[in-house]
Amino acid sequence: MEFVWESTVFTIIAFLVLLWLLSKYAFGPLMGIMEQRRQLVQDQIKTAEESRLQASQHLEEQKQALQQARKEAYEIIEQSKVTSNKQADDIMQSAKAEATRLKNEAVSDIEIEKNKAIAALRSQVGGMSVMIASKIIEKQIDEKSQAELVDQYLKEVESK
Structure with missing residues (x-):
């Protein structure tokens, strides 16, 4: 085999042209x-990382907001309990005062009615005493008849 330098140069030039064409196109x-x-x-990795950080921040914010809402709800419940206990x-105080007032009024009404009944009874007893005395004077009766007459008038008083 013989060495042909033209063929080598041609091959090198063809290779360089091919290399230049390949690199250009x-x-x-x-x-x-x-x-x-x-x-x-x-860029996508960077965007994904930023999105993950934002999601993490939003999650933290949501957790804090939820915790704050729970705290506020607890405070509202406690305040409601205090308010309901006060009410x-x-x-109870109002009901006790009303009951005491009604009781006092009832006692007063009972006392007034009792006094009226006593006055009426005194009036009736006085009238009956006069009637009994006049009947006794009209009829001179013995003690037995007088006791029967008194019992009869007492029964009349009770029936009225």
């Missing part, structure tokens, strides 16, 4: 696309 755009793809992936005490 194939490797350049391919590397540009690869760089764009790499940049896109990095119950006020109602």
